Amino acid sequence: MAKHSDTSGIWIVDDDRGVRFVLAEALRDAGLAVREFGDAQSVRAALRDATPALLITDVRMPGESGLALLDELRARQIGPVIVMSAYTDVATTAAAYRAGAVDYLAKPFDLDQALAAVQRALADVPHADVVAEMPSVPSHALLGESAPMREVFRLIGRVAASDLNVLVTGETGTGKELVARALHEESARRSKPFVALNTAAIPSELLESELFGHEAGAFTGATRRVAGRFEQAEGGTLFLDEIGDMPLILQTRLLRVLAGGEFYRVGGRELIRCNVRIVAATHQDLDARVTAGQFRADLKHRLDVVRIELPPLRQRRSDIPLLAQHFLASAAQELKLPPKRFSKAALKSIAQRDFPGNVRELENLCRRLAVIASGTEILPADLGKSAEAPRGDWTDALRDWAERALAHGEADIHTRAREALDRVLLEAALVASDGHRQHAATALGVGRNTLTRKLGASRTRRKS
Numbered sequence: 479m480a481k482h483s484d485t486s487g488i489w490i491v492d493d494d495r496g497v498r499f500v501l502a503e504a505l506r507d508a509g510l511a512v513r514e515f516g517d518a519q520s521v522r523a524a525l526r527d528a529t530p531a532l533l534i535t536d537v538r539m540p541g542e543s544g545l546a547l548l549d550e551l552r553a554r555q556i557g558p559v560i561v562m563s564a565y566t567d568v569a570t571t572a573a574a575y576r577a578g579a580v581d582y583l584a585k586p587f588d589l590d591q592a593l594a595a596v597q598r599a600l601a602d603v604p605h606a607d608v609v610a611e612m613p614s615v616p617s618h619a620l621l622g623e624s625a626p627m628r629e630v631f632r633l634i635g636r637v638a639a640s641d642l643n644v645l646v647t648g649e650t651g652t653g654k655e656l657v658a659r660a661l662h663e664e665s666a667r668r669s670k671p672f673v674a675l676n677t678a679a680i681p682s683e684l685l686e687s688e689l690f691g692h693e694a695g696a697f698t699g700a701t702r703r704v705a706g707r708f709e710q711a712e713g714g715t716l717f718l719d720e721i722g723d724m725p726l727i728l729q730t731r732l733l734r735v736l737a738g739g740e741f742y743r744v745g746g747r748e749l750i751r752c753n754v755r756i757v758a759a760t761h762q763d764l765d766a767r768v769t770a771g772q773f774r775a776d777l778k779h780r781l782d783v784v785r786i787e788l789p790p791l792r793q794r795r796s797d798i799p800l801l802a803q804h805f806l807a808s809a810a811q812e813l814k815l816p817p818k819r820f821s822k823a824a825l826k827s828i829a830q831r832d833f834p835g836n837v838r839e840l841e842n843l844c845r846r847l848a849v850i851a852s853g854t855e856i857l858p859a860d861l862g863k864s865a866e867a868p869r870g871d872w873t874d875a876l877r878d879w880a881e882r883a884l885a886h887g888e889a890d891i892h893t894r895a896r897e898a899l900d901r902v903l904l905e906a907a908l909v910a911s912d913g914h915r916q917h918a919a920t921a922l923g924v925g926r927n928t929l930t931r932k933l934g935a936s937r938t939r940r941k942s
């Protein structure tokens with residue numbers, strides 16, 4: 479993004495440091511790149527090797543006036559320019575417009591008014607010329623300042639360099655995958671691949687080949703040799719998400735591979751040695767699953783060498799403003815939308831909210847706000863529109879599920895949701911009518927044939 483040094487953001491010129499500071503902060507909060515100048519001379523000096531995408535200048539300053547600067551910019555076809563001044567007389571205003579200003583802000587102005595003027599002026603300016611680069615926040619950065627997150631950072635720092643397997647636990651959407659990536663990035667394996675696999679999203683009959691690959695002809699449809707995730711991650715890190723959902727038979731296979739450090743592809747005879755660090759994650763209580771006989775204790779011991787527990791967002795509310803501002807700015811950048819910022823009241827209200835879907839839910843809320851909130855400043859009323867739909871009904875759970883499945887790039891989301899809907903309704907109706915199909919069908923408002931068909935379909939799929 480070096481080209482930004484040529485056309486470099488928004489320049490603010492004012493001899494009043496206070497005005498400069500407040501305006502610059504507001505624009506930076508909105509994700510814009512800003513440079514500040516105390517007089518026209520220093521702008522002239524800067525113009526030697528850069529030009530502003532937008533200039534906002536005061537009129538009366540010690541030395542040269544803002545209007546003289548405006549003349550120069552117009553001569554060089556640099557613009558647009560917004561003029562601001564405490565002098566609102568017709569002569570000054572008219573002179574500014576005559577000199578080519580696109581807007582005039584009478585001081586004192588409120589920040590929303592200034593931001594709206596900036597947005598208007600930027601309508602034709604390429605987005606990339608004004609958006610602040612965010613080098614300090616790579617897309618996978620794990621953000622947080624709260625005490626629990628600092629503890630997580632400390633643990634990551636301590637164990638990243640070792641080759642120990644790590645188990646990351648925490649509710650859905652708390653950032654388990656980001657922790658896995660951070661462990662990889664901070665380790666000597668960072669130049670090798672980081673490969674993620676969501677065990678719960680892959681049908682159990684395909685999971686083995688997904689993990690270990692297969693040879694041509696290993697099963698119907700296997701037309702060529704395919705490398706599994708273990709091979710893809712060679713030398714690097716393999717992130718196994720939702721490990722608690724792994725079928726027992728595959729747990730046994732995985733355990734053998736972890737113990738021996740080698741495996742066969744499905745249908746293969748060649749023994750393949752592997753050097754992969756495993757980071758596993760689960761939102762379930764793995765110990766409880768071991769007690770219930772659903773998870774192998776010996777596999778748990780292998781994976782759970784170091785445990786990193788991610789606290790839910792409600793236990794680190796002080797991170798919410800930071801995260802929300804980050805998500806709002808990156809959504810605007812990614813979706814090529816005009817930058818927005820939160821009002822203080824809106825941020826406060828967000829920080830008090832419960833997010834059952836944790837950071838992912840907060841992120842989705844911010845993305846929705848970036849798209850649907852109408853002004854440049856997000857107010858508490860905007861939150862109501864997009865987020866305060868009464869919680870606790872089943873569509874919330876469905877939305878959480880869909881957002882999660884979409885985030886993981888899962889397949890056949892609609893079909894799976896419909897199947898789940900049918901199954902739940904059918905089971906509930908059959909239970910309510912003591913297994914009487916006709917009564918269940920009537921209660922659901924469907925025909926008996928439909929019920930029988932759906933029942934059949936749901937049974938067949940569950941068997942597979």
Ligand SMILES: Nc1ncnc2c1ncn2[C@@H]1O[C@H](COP(=O)(O)OP(=O)(O)OP(=O)(O)O)[C@@H](O)[C@H]1O
Nearest residue numbers: 619620621649650651652653654655656761837838
């Ligand atoms: N501390 C954080 N800083 C920045 N972004 C975060 C943070 N925690 C989570 N996120 C973002 O929230 C979303 C969910 O995070 P992630 O996928 O890592 O959660 P998870 O715990 O693995 O969820 P699941 O259990 O559903 O797989 C991602 O888009 C991620 O980038």
